[in-house]
Amino acid sequence: MVDSSARFFRSKGIAPMGSFTHLDYDVAVIGGGAAGVGAAIAAAKTGARTILVEAGPMFGGELLSGMSIDGVLNGRGEWIVRGVAEEIFAECRKMDGFIGPLHDFRLICYVCCDPEVMKIAVARVLSRYGVTAVLYTQVTDVVTKDGALKAVVLTHKDQRTFLSARHFIDASGDGDVAAMAGAPAEISDAKGELQPISLMFRMSGVENGPLLEFVRDNATSLAVGESEAVRAGRTDEELAKAIYDQGQPTVFFRGNGPFLGGAIQRGEMFPTALIMIMPTSRARKEVCVNATRVAENISGLNALDVSRAAPVLMDQVWRTAEFLKKNCPGFENASFAGLAPRVGIRETRRIMGEYVLTGEEAGAARKHPDVITKGAHHIDIHQDGIRQVRIPIANGGSYDIPFGCLIPKTISNLLVAGRCISTDRIANGTTRMMGQCLGTGHAAGTAAAMCVDAGYDDVRQLRVAGLQDALRRQGAVLGGTH
Numbered sequence: 001m002v003d004s005s006a007r008f009f010r011s012k013g014i015a016p017m018g019s020f021t022h023l024d025y026d027v028a029v030i031g032g033g034a035a036g037v038g039a040a041i042a043a044a045k046t047g048a049r050t051i052l053v054e055a056g057p058m059f060g061g062e063l064l065s066g067m068s069i070d071g072v073l074n075g076r077g078e079w080i081v082r083g084v085a086e087e088i089f090a091e092c093r094k095m096d097g098f099i100g101p102l103h104d105f106r107l108i109c110y111v112c113c114d115p116e117v118m119k120i121a122v123a124r125v126l127s128r129y130g131v132t133a134v135l136y137t138q139v140t141d142v143v144t145k146d147g148a149l150k151a152v153v154l155t156h157k158d159q160r161t162f163l164s165a166r167h168f169i170d171a172s173g174d175g176d177v178a179a180m181a182g183a184p185a186e187i188s189d190a191k192g193e194l195q196p197i198s199l200m201f202r203m204s205g206v207e208n209g210p211l212l213e214f215v216r217d218n219a220t221s222l223a224v225g226e227s228e229a230v231r232a233g234r235t236d237e238e239l240a241k242a243i244y245d246q247g248q249p250t251v252f253f254r255g256n257g258p259f260l261g262g263a264i265q266r267g268e269m270f271p272t273a274l275i276m277i278m279p280t281s282r283a284r285k286e287v288c289v290n291a292t293r294v295a296e297n298i299s300g301l302n303a304l305d306v307s308r309a310a311p312v313l314m315d316q317v318w319r320t321a322e323f324l325k326k327n328c329p330g331f332e333n334a335s336f337a338g339l340a341p342r343v344g345i346r347e348t349r350r351i352m353g354e355y356v357l358t359g360e361e362a363g364a365a366r367k368h369p370d371v372i373t374k375g376a377h378h379i380d381i382h383q384d385g386i387r388q389v390r391i392p393i394a395n396g397g398s399y400d401i402p403f404g405c406l407i408p409k410t411i412s413n414l415l416v417a418g419r420c421i422s423t424d425r426i427a428n429g430t431t432r433m434m435g436q437c438l439g440t441g442h443a444a445g446t447a448a449a450m451c452v453d454a455g456y457d458d459v460r461q462l463r464v465a466g467l468q469d470a471l472r473r474q475g476a477v478l479g480g481t482h
């Protein structure tokens with residue numbers, strides 16, 4: 001770390017306005033969600049002096065929402081993302097904050113973590129590897145030269161800082177850094193549709209016994225067996241019984257089934273595709289609920305539009321909580337336990353990279369020689385809040401994500417990880433899951449640190465076979481029968 005340096009600014013050809021300080025690292029990771037946390041841990045583990053910059057007050061991003069962490073297992077229940085992800089889960093488990101693996105008996109297997117424990121688990125693992133972890137700090141500008149990213153501008157309350165690094169990783173979810181640096185990006189498709197925004201919430205004191213009996217006895221109200229691989233010849237009633245036998249509140253009430261559909265028709269509930277319930281804490285008998293939707297093609301990049309939708313989402317939260325307390329066995333004595341830290345944004349920029357993964361490849365469980373992590377969640381595109389595209393991955397298996405999806409086309413020393421990686425809109429419906437964000441983060445962090453170690457200025461100099469060897473040594477799953 002060095003202090004404000006006139007020489008540094010002169011070397012970049014910049015005349016700084018006001019007071020700036022200067023930081024310098026081997027690897028700088030922007031955005032502290034699943035992808036950024038995964039990237040920073042991996043880069044530091046691989047030996048790079050690493051800094052992680054996060055705009056918010058906690059590390060974890062959507063990992064703190066309480067939602068199930070999807071895409072770490074395939075539909076057959078095989079682990080397809082391990083490595084850094086597993087290390088974070090192990091930390092949660094130590095603090096009694098891990099539940100899983102669980103099957104939803106609809107399409108996927110997933111794990112659940114207590115989001116309050118997750119806050120501490122993530123911070124502990126970052127500090128174990130000596131990552132410089134900076135909160136309350138937004139990247140608001142970049143300095144580029146000859147196709148390389150030289151520095152990003154950090155904006156804090158009391159000052160601005162130039163952060164220079166040999167390699168950068170954009171894990172901002174929205175691809176902010178890559179876009180500011182001039183990388184090509186796509187948003188939506190020709191129709192301009194954007195996935196709805198939602199607000200997660202939690203309820204505690206939920207009694208599993210009565211809830212699961214209700215589930216077992218009301219199969220027609222559930223979304224179950226949506227792929228042949230999961231259904232495996234079973235009836236809806238048998239799948240509802242399987243949820244009951246699993247013993248955890250992993251429940252999807254269909255918007256067009258008698259229980260939720262009836263409430264929508266009566267005007268007791270707003271129109272929505274599903275109420276999804278997943279466990280967050282055994283100790284607090286707590287679940288996370290995903291039901292709310294504002295589907296007006298709102299851009300997650302526009303704070304004014306997102307802010308306008310927030311009160312609507314909060315009303316929907318309260319209506320759903322009241323509906324469950326009044327109508328759903330197990331919720332009679334439950335209490336509202338809290339909102340996710342922020343409105344959830346499903347879709348913004350996809351940064352166009354050296355390889356663009358397509359929905360067709362993902363759905364077909366296509367394998368790729370340049371694989372650096374895998375994906376397995378169905379293609380999940382929420383449309384107007386009521387309709388939803390859900391395309392299972394072939395045979396309950398997994399598809400490969402190639403290294404080229406992390407390399408933005410026009411910049412030599414920047415990788416992207418997480419929701420903003422290079423895919424078409426359909427593939428983004430599956431690569432946006434937290435399992436894939438942890439996996440692409442892990443790969444990006446290791447790759448960036450290896451480039452620093454080898455003295456490569458351009459990430460394209462890195463041999464993918466060497467990166468794959470390193471990732472396997474760090475526990476990543478790149479092959480097998482998955």
Ligand SMILES: Cc1cc2nc3c(=O)[nH]c(=O)nc-3n(C[C@H](O)[C@H](O)[C@H](O)COP(=O)(O)OP(=O)(O)OC[C@H]3O[C@@H](n4cnc5c(N)ncnc54)[C@H](O)[C@@H]3O)c2cc1C
Pocket residue numbers: 030031032033034035036053054055056060061062063067068069070071137138139140171172173174176177197198199290343344345346417418419420432433434435437
């Ligand atoms: C409503 C909803 C439901 C979902 N359901 C599920 C589910 O059930 N299971 C599942 O696995 N996935 C689910 N997803 C998808 C998944 O949660 C996200 O796509 C994923 O977590 C994105 O991870 P990320 O690390 O790329 O980004 P994020 O988790 O968004 O993290 C990005 C971080 O970067 C920070 N940041 C952004 N810009 C800047 C900047 N300029 N400077 C500094 N910091 C910045 C942000 O504050 C944030 O903390 C859901 C998403 C939504 C919105």
